[in-house]
Every structure is written in structure tokens, then in C-alpha cells.
Amino acid sequence: MSDTMHPAILPPPVLGAPPVPRVPRPERYTLPNGLRVISAPRAGVPQVVLRLVFPAGSAADPKEYPGTAGLVGHLIVEGTARYAAEQLHARLDLLGASVNPHVGHDFAEVELVLLSETLREGVGLLAEVVTRPSFPGHEVERVRAESLDALVARADEPSNIADDLAALEVFGPDHPYGIPSFGTEAGIREVPREALVAFHAAHYRPANAFIVAAGEFDAGELRAALEEAFAEWRGEAPPVVYPPAVPVPPRAGQLAVTPWADASQSEIRIAGPGLPRIHPEWMKAGVANFLLGGSTITGRLGANLREDKGWTYGVRSHFSAGVVHGGWVADTAVDVGVTAAAVGEMVKEMRRLMDERVPEAELRRAKDALMLSLPRMFETPAGVASRLAAIEAYGLPHDWWERFAGEVDAVTIDDVREMARRHFNPDHLVRVVVGGGIEE
Amino acid sequence: MTDTAPQSTTALRFPVRTHTLANGMRIIHHEERAAPIVAVHLMYRAGSRDERPGRTGLAHLLEHLMFEGSLHAPKGQFDDQLERVGGTNNGSTWLDRTNYYETVPSHAVELPLWLERDRMGFFLPVLTGEMLEVQRGVVINERRQSYENRPYGMADQRLHEMLFGAGHPYAWPTIGYMPDLERISLEDARGFYQTYYAPGNAVLTLAGDLSAEQAVELAERYFGDLPAGPPVPPLALPNDTAPAASVRREVMTDDVSFPRIYQAWTTPPYGTREWVVMDVLAYLLADGDSSRMQRALIREGRMAQDVDTYLYPTAVCGVFGVVATSRTGIAPETLEAAVRQVLDDVARGVDDDEVLGAVRRVRRDQVSELATVEERAEALSYAATVLGAPEELERVLEMYGEVTAEEVSRAAAKWLGEERGATLVVIPSGNPPRDEDDFEDGDDDGEEVEG
Numbered sequence: 026m027s028d029t030m031h032p033a034i035l036p037p038p039v040l041g042a043p044p045v046p047r048v049p050r051p052e053r054y055t056l057p058n059g060l061r062v063i064s065a066p067r068a069g070v071p072q073v074v075l076r077l078v079f080p081a082g083s084a085a086d087p088k089e090y091p092g093t094a095g096l097v098g099h100l101i102v103e104g105t106a107r108y109a110a111e112q113l114h115a116r117l118d119l120l121g122a123s124v125n126p127h128v129g130h131d132f133a134e135v136e137l138v139l140l141s142e143t144l145r146e147g148v149g150l151l152a153e154v155v156t157r158p159s160f161p162g163h164e165v166e167r168v169r170a171e172s173l174d175a176l177v178a179r180a181d182e183p184s185n186i187a188d189d190l191a192a193l194e195v196f197g198p199d200h201p202y203g204i205p206s207f208g209t210e211a212g213i214r215e216v217p218r219e220a221l222v223a224f225h226a227a228h229y230r231p232a233n234a235f236i237v238a239a240g241e242f243d244a245g246e247l248r249a250a251l252e253e254a255f256a257e258w259r260g261e262a263p264p265v266v267y268p269p270a271v272p273v274p275p276r277a278g279q280l281a282v283t284p285w286a287d288a289s290q291s292e293i294r295i296a297g298p299g300l301p302r303i304h305p306e307w308m309k310a311g312v313a314n315f316l317l318g319g320s321t322i323t324g325r326l327g328a329n330l331r332e333d334k335g336w337t338y339g340v341r342s343h344f345s346a347g348v349v350h351g352g353w354v355a356d357t358a359v360d361v362g363v364t365a366a367a368v369g370e371m372v373k374e375m376r377r378l379m380d381e382r383v384p385e386a387e388l389r390r391a392k393d394a395l396m397l398s399l400p401r402m403f404e405t406p407a408g409v410a411s412r413l414a415a416i417e418a419y420g421l422p423h424d425w426w427e428r429f430a431g432e433v434d435a436v437t438i439d440d441v442r443e444m445a446r447r448h449f450n451p452d453h454l455v456r457v458v459v460g461g462g463i464e465e
Numbered sequence: 466m467t468d469t470a471p472q473s474t475t476a477l478r479f480p481v482r483t484h485t486l487a488n489g490m491r492i493i494h495h496e497e498r499a500a501p502i503v504a505v506h507l508m509y510r511a512g513s514r515d516e517r518p519g520r521t522g523l524a525h526l527l528e529h530l531m532f533e534g535s536l537h538a539p540k541g542q543f544d545d546q547l548e549r550v551g552g553t554n555n556g557s558t559w560l561d562r563t564n565y566y567e568t569v570p571s572h573a574v575e576l577p578l579w580l581e582r583d584r585m586g587f588f589l590p591v592l593t594g595e596m597l598e599v600q601r602g603v604v605i606n607e608r609r610q611s612y613e614n615r616p617y618g619m620a621d622q623r624l625h626e627m628l629f630g631a632g633h634p635y636a637w638p639t640i641g642y643m644p645d646l647e648r649i650s651l652e653d654a655r656g657f658y659q660t661y662y663a664p665g666n667a668v669l670t671l672a673g674d675l676s677a678e679q680a681v682e683l684a685e686r687y688f689g690d691l692p693a694g695p696p697v698p699p700l701a702l703p704n705d706t707a708p709a710a711s712v713r714r715e716v717m718t719d720d721v722s723f724p725r726i727y728q729a730w731t732t733p734p735y736g737t738r739e740w741v742v743m744d745v746l747a748y749l750l751a752d753g754d755s756s757r758m759q760r761a762l763i764r765e766g767r768m769a770q771d772v773d774t775y776l777y778p779t780a781v782c783g784v785f786g787v788v789a790t791s792r793t794g795i796a797p798e799t800l801e802a803a804v805r806q807v808l809d810d811v812a813r814g815v816d817d818d819e820v821l822g823a824v825r826r827v828r829r830d831q832v833s834e835l836a837t838v839e840e841r842a843e844a845l846s847y848a849a850t851v852l853g854a855p856e857e858l859e860r861v862l863e864m865y866g867e868v869t870a871e872e873v874s875r876a877a878a879k880w881l882g883e884e885r886g887a888t889l890v891v892i893p894s895g896n897p898p899r900d901e902d903d904f905e906d907g908d909d910d911g912e913e914v915e916g
Contacts, residue, residue, distance in 0.1 A: 032586045045501070111755065118755040180722070287720070290614045323545055334602070337603070390549045393551070404500040405836040
């Protein structure tokens with residue numbers, strides 16, 4: 026630039042002490058029917074987020090019909106004892122509410138997002154869909170057909186194929202985590218309506234369920250609305266039985282390649298069983314993972330594959346939360362031509378974390394990044410609801426988020442190496458490629 | 466449960482204080498103390514619309530380069546320093562603007578300001594060919610991952626070419642054409658930076674846990690001495706900024722299992738009353754299971770797996786779109802005819818309650834989207850960049866409450882006519898399906914169209 030005045034060189038700022046995170050202290054109570062309530066009101070945004078959670082994920086699917094839990098989760102909003110589907114949707118849409126069912130491996134949940142002024146009506150509709158869905162035959166058949174088409178459409182995308190294959194290789198076909206939570210083509214096609222009704226009747230019960238409320242509302246008004254709307258609901262769901270612990274995958278250390286015609290990129294997954302969310306080493310493992318691939322720019326995988334080599338738009342790794350495991354995966358998509366080299370570099374970075382002590386400064390930086398992310402976590406009603414739901418779902422101590430920073434800070438260099446050896450050992454992990462440029 | 470619907474909700478409020486530095490840089494402050502964090506948002510009035518043919522993708526590639534270091538914060542420092550104080554950061558490029566933003570715990574607010582200052586004032590000395598090559602590779606992979614290697618990934622690019630034709634600055638994709646990405650030189654990147662990355666062409670918003678006095682003082686300290694730079698050249702606009710489609714209908718094949726139709730129309734630009742009316746129309750048509758298209762195409766018509774509508778909040782003109790995917794055995798022409806039928810019906814009239822519900826659903830999404838200081842900072846910066854002042858955001862939000870049923874149907878008739886729109890039909894590379902009367906089928910939640 027031709028300006029004659031040059032700006033001064035300013036020294037980097039010296040920062041003061043970090044702010045104290047405001048972790049919400051919710052009110053907890055239990056309704057007479059056993060439904061646990063976690064209520065965290067806070068003025069600010071005129072919105073209420075309610076999350077009603079059941080241990081009714083795909084792990085509870087009847088063996089012969091994988092996909093039952095997923096269909097039930099989507100069908101509860103398709104008609105109830107009081108309202109036909111179109112009446113129900115017209116009411117919800119006029120309120121401006123959104124009802125989002127989500128069915129995972131462990132849990133089924135219904136998220137209801139409301140403007141604060143519609144709390145009472147919204148809670149009434151939530152109770153209606155959760156306690157009295159009618160599963161009308163024509164809606165069941167429509168949702169079934171739509172779900173089958175969705176499976177076909179999903180298979181058009183190589184990243185989906187890679188995700189599914191990685192889970193299957195790690196957990197096998199007999200573990201609920203080995204197949205997608207939405208089930209299988211055969212299960213969705215064949216499950217009779219009666220099995221859906223029976224699944225709902227057995228698993229959507231208050232005694233094992235909980236509801237989290239966050240946002241702008243009056244705590245007393247919420248309690249009154251819940252007590253009224255859920256008064257008639259009773260019962261307890263049978264416990265979900267999981268298979269025994271997952272061993273080292275049978276094809277660990279080997280490559281499983283699915284060729285994809287004309288692919289411009291290869292999808293790569295290196296995956297293992299991870300650890301249960303309740304495991305005392307969860308935070309240690311999380312810090313080790315953050316060093317390896319927690320950030321696509323600064324993690325070791327990203328610094329190498331993206332920032333140094335320009336092979337990919339992104340590469341990350343993460344542990345998934347689960348009741349009994351959850352899984353761990355490092356994933357990326359790279360130029361087909363560098364597929365083999367990219368797998369090699371990923372394996373190299375994993376071994377390096379197992380074999381070499383992480384420098385103190387690098388560990389300090391990772392711990393600071395995680396500890397200081399806390400102030401951001403409770404900014405929105407959705408964020409608050411999500412963090413409080415995690416505590417309740419996995420049975421974590423109620424003060425988990427208050428202990429979070431201390432737990433992170435306690436992680437040592439030796440812990441990182443131990444966690445890397447336990448969870449990132451490439452000889453114990455599966456390597457899945459969908460694309461080209463590499464052979465098994 | 467009561468049977469009376471609630472009253473219409475009041476618009477959201479985002480009070481701001483503004484200040485302009487001597488070099489022309491505009492400063493916006495918005496206080497929000499819900500969490501001890503601050504969002505820093507720097508928006509340049511420069512986007513893919515400011516590129517020239519043969520160098521598409523330049524604005525976005527430069528955005529990538531801006532994360533590769535500056536004179537006093539060399540490569541790796543930017544993300545590293547922000548992460549270690551618990552911050553997040555990102556950047557994005559779109560048709561009308563490029564933005565860079567950070568969210569940090571409030572004790573660290575000066576760090577992103579120092580880093581942004583450095584790359585606004587001291588970037589060119591570190592820009593090298595080696596940096597360009599690495600980021601060229603990353604962007605080419607971004608293009609492959611998000612467009613070429615994704616089902617239906619090339620549709621939007623073609624749709625926009627059809628809608629705008631040559632000569633309109635929205636005709637090419639922000640990511641850029643592959644041959645252009647390979648051609649962009651260091652000189653191109655330098656030139657774009659020197660032309661557009663100046664204080665007078667930027668808006669800085671500080672939102673969250675800090676006072677207006679602090680915001681102004683920090684802005685003066687970190688940006689007040691940067692040279693204003695040359696005046697930014699005006700954008701060359703075509704005579705008709707919201708033209709009818711230059712190509713009305715086309716069919717392309719892709720490696721997909723189901724046909725999908727993409728339709729788009731130009732509309733009045735973001736911030737106008739008619740744009741707000743079109744936004745309500747988008748919700749009325751396809752947001753919620755009781756909306757017109759969800760009913761006609763999915764629930765009752767049983768011919769689509771998913772249907773979505775969208776409206777771009779863009780400056781030269783808006784873009785209204787409809788995307789719908791066929792169920793098994795449904796020909797795309799059937800879907801096209803059904804969409805046309807709904808649009809014609811809506812042009813003949815809509816109910817007051819439909820409009821009321823649509824406005825509430827817009828508000829529900831606005832409340833969610835603007836719940837974070839990061840999003841508020843972006844919305845305020847965008848209003849200042851595109852509409853001239855951050856206060857325009859509240860004016861736009863207020864207009865939703867005034868929209869009438871009559872306006873909605875009139876807007877549908879005026880802007881969404883068959884003769885104005887572009888239709889792109891994507892069919893599977895195999896044989897295109899024909900209608901099968903007795904076959905039941907379809908999918909789930911529909912694919913979001915990125916704004």
C-alpha cells in the first residue's frame with residue numbers, strides 16, 4: 026500500500042484471569058409416576074427447549090425387527106388418541122412449535138422447541154404424542170415407505186457407507202452399535218404395526234424417563250403443566266440388555282476397502298470401540314483425543330494432513346458417548362491419489378502419540394482449550410438442555426460440569442500415552458476406505 | 466389444554482451502539498451478559514460477486530489464506546492462540562460478503578482484535594506461493610467433498626447459471642470453478658486483498674459481555690491507526706438486477722437413486738418488505754407438516770420424499786428456491802406439476818391463520834438462530850454491510866408481524882410465475898423412472914439447502 030503512515034507494531038495483549046463459568050444449577054424433582062424433571066429456567070431468550078428422553082433406542086429393538094425403535098420415534102407425531110395427524114400438525118404449526126424426535130442407539134428422545142408464551146399448550150401436546158400415539162395404519166405404511174426410500178438415498182453418499190462399514194467392523198452385526206440406529210432394510214420392511222404399538226407400550230414409560238427444560242419460563246408453571254399433562258401416565262420400561270464387552274475387532278489392523286466408481290475422494294475411517302460415557306477415564310481419553318484430532322486445524326492429524334499437505338478439507342477424531350462404549354473414530358476424505366499415503370500418515374500420528382511423550386506445552390495448550398471452552402457451553406437454552414441431558418442419561422454426578430475443569434487439568438503426560446495405547450493403537454483398530462487409490 | 470391460539474409474538478430486540486473510526490471502519494456494539502463471552506465479528510463488503518470471470522473462487526481462496534498467518538502471528542499461531550484461551554474461530558465467504566469471527570471468554574477479547582488487526586494490516590508480507598499451493602489443495606478438496614463427490618452436489622451451480630445467465634454477479638458459485646481454482650495466482654490474491662481488505666470496507670461488531678465504552682476504546686486501539694486504503698470500486702450491476710431465468714428448464718444426470726427437482730426465482734433484495742413477505746411465504750409453503758407443500762407433495766400426494774423452500778438474504782436480489790425429491794416410481798414431471806399447482810393455488814389466496822402460523826415459525830427459528838452472541842454479531846454486521854446500518858436488523862424483524870395474507874398471495878403471483886423461474890431436473894444416470902400408479906413409497910427429513 027502506498028500510504029506513507031505505517032501502523033505501529035502493537036505487542037500481543039496481556040490477558041487477565043478467565044471469567045468464572047456460570048454453570049446452571051437446575052432444580053431436580055420427580056413426579057409421582059417416576060418421571061424425573063430437570064428444570065433450568067433462565068431469562069434472556071424467549072424460548073423453551075424441552076427434551077424428554079427414554080431408554081428406548083435401537084438397543085431395545087426386537088431382535089427380528091431392527092428399526093422398530095426408529096419407526097416408533099417418528100410415528101408418535103403421526104396421530105394420537107385425540108388428534109389425527111393433520112390436526113396435530115396444524116396445532117403445532119399454528120403455535121410455531123417444533124417437535125423433533127431423535128432415536129439413537131441408547132435413547133429415544135423428543136425435543137420440543139417453543140416460544141415461551143406457548144409453554145402450557147406445548148407441554149400438553151408433548152404429553153399427547155408421547156403417551157397416546159395411535160399409530161394409524163396408513164401413516165405407518167407411509168413412514169415405512171419413506172424410510173425405505175431414505176435408506177436407498179443414503180447409500181448414494183460414500184461418507185455414509187464408510188460410517189456404516191466402520192461401525193459394523195468394530196462392533197459386528199450382533200451388537201446394537203454395529204448397525205445404524207435407524208435399523209435395517211429388512212427390519213423396517215417387515216416389522217408389523219402391532220410390534221410398533223407393543224414397543225411403544227413397553228418402553229415409553231415414565232419411571233425410567235426424564236425431561237430437561239431450559240430457557241425462559243416460570244418453574245412453578247412448568248411443574249403445574251407437567252403434573253397436569255402427565256398425570257395419567259404410569260409404568261416402568263424393561264431394562265435394555267446389552268451384549269458383553271466388545272473385544273478387539275476381528276479384522277483389526279487390516280484394511281477394508283470398498284471401491285467407489287469415479288470417486289474424486291476416498292472416505293477414510295480408522296475406528297475402535299472407545300469407552301462407556303460413565304467410564305472414569307472419559308476425560309483423560311478426551312484430552313488425548315483432542316491432541317490427536319480434536320481440532321481440524323491444530324490437532325496432530327489436521328496439522329499434518331490439512332495444514333502441512335493440503336490433502337483434505339478436514340480430518341478429526343472423536344469419542345461418541347454411549348451407555349456401554351460408544352465408539353471412537355478418526356475420519357477424513359482425501360484426494361483419491363493420496364489415499365494410501367493419508368492412511369499411512371494417520372497411523373503414524375497415532376503411533377507417535379503412543380510412543381513419544383507429548384511435550385508439556387502441547388498438553389497444557391490442549392487442557393487450556395478444553396477447560397476454557399466451558400463458558401461457551403451454557404450460552405443458549407439448547408446448549409443448557411443438551412449438557413444437562415448428558416448428565417442424566419449417562420448417570421454422571423450432578424456436579425459433572427462444575428468438576429469438568431479440574432478433571433481436565435489433572436490429566437498428565439503419562440495419562441495421554443496410556444490413553445493413546447489403549448484407544449488409538451492402529452493394530453487394534455479397523456481401517457475402512459470407501460473410494461480408490463488403495464488395495465486391501 | 467386450551468383451544469385458543471396465543472397472540473402473535475413480538476419482534477426480537479437487539480439494541481446497538483455504533484461508532485466510526487477516522488479510517489472509515491464501522492464499529493457496532495451489542496451488550497448481552499448471559500454468558501461471560503464476547504463475539505468479535507469482522508465483515509468485509511467483498512464476496513464472490515466481486516470476482517471476475519476466469520478467477521471465480523478467488524474471494525473464498527483468499528479467506529483460506531487469511532488463516533495462514535500474518536507478520537506478527539506466523540502460520541499456526543492464529544488457531545493455536547485462540548484455542549488456548551478457549552476461543553473458537555472461523556470465516557466464510559458468500560455472494561456479498563466475507564466474514565471472520567471469533568468467540569472468546571470475556572477476559573480474552575483483546576486477542577482476536579490483535580490477530581484481526583495483524584491480518585488487516587500486516588498480511589501481504591507473509592503471503593507466499595507455498596501457502597497458496599497448500600490452500601489451493603484444501604479448497605479443491607473442499608469442492609470435491611461438498612460438491613463433486615456428493616449426490617446432487619453439482620445442481621446448485623447449474624441452477625444459478627440458468628437463473629442468472631452471463632453478466633449477473635450471482636451467476637457463478639462462491640467455491641469457484643475448478644479450472645479457475647487451478648489458475649488463481651499470488652497476484653490475484655494480493656490484488657483482491659489490496660482492493661477490498663481495508664478498514665473503510667469493513668464492519669467490526671463486538672457483542673456480549675463487554676460495555677460500549679470498552680468496545681469503542683478497544684476498536685480505536687487496535688484499528689484506529691490502520692490506513693484507510695483506496696476507495697472500493699463500485700460493483701458493476703446488470704440493468705435488471707432481479708431478472709427472469711435465462712434458461713428455463715434443463716435436465717442433468719447424476720449418480721443418484723431418485724430424481725430431484727430444483728427450482729429458483731429471483732426476488733427483491735434482503736431488507737425490503739417484499740423480501741420479508743417472500744420469507745413468510747417460504748415457511749407457509751414448506752416448513753411444518755401442515756404447510757402447503759408438505760401436505761400436497763408428501764402427506765396427501767405421496768409423490769415426494771422431501772420438499773424444502775429457501776430464500777437467500779442477498780443484496781443485489783433475493784433467490785427463492787424449491788427443492789423436492791421423488792419417491793420411488795414417481796416421475797419428476799409429476800412433482801414439477803404438483804409444485805406448480807401449489808404455487809398457483811397460493812397465488813389465488815391464503816388464510817390468515819396460515820400466515821400467522823408461518824410468522825410464528827419464522828420467529829421460532831429467529832429466536833434459535835439469534836440465541837448466541839456469535840449469530841447476533843453476524844446478523845448485525847450483515848445488516849450494516851448490506852443494508853447500511855445495524856439498526857436495520859430490528860426493522861426487518863419487525864416487518865414480519867405486519868405481513869398480510871393478501872400480500873403473501875400477491876407476492877407469489879408476482880415473483881414465482883412459471884415464466885420467471887429456472888427448473889433443473891436431476892435424474893439418475895440409469896433410466897429415468899416413469900409413474901407407477903400402484904406403487905407406494907418415499908424418505909425422511911429432507912435435505913437442507915444451504916443459504
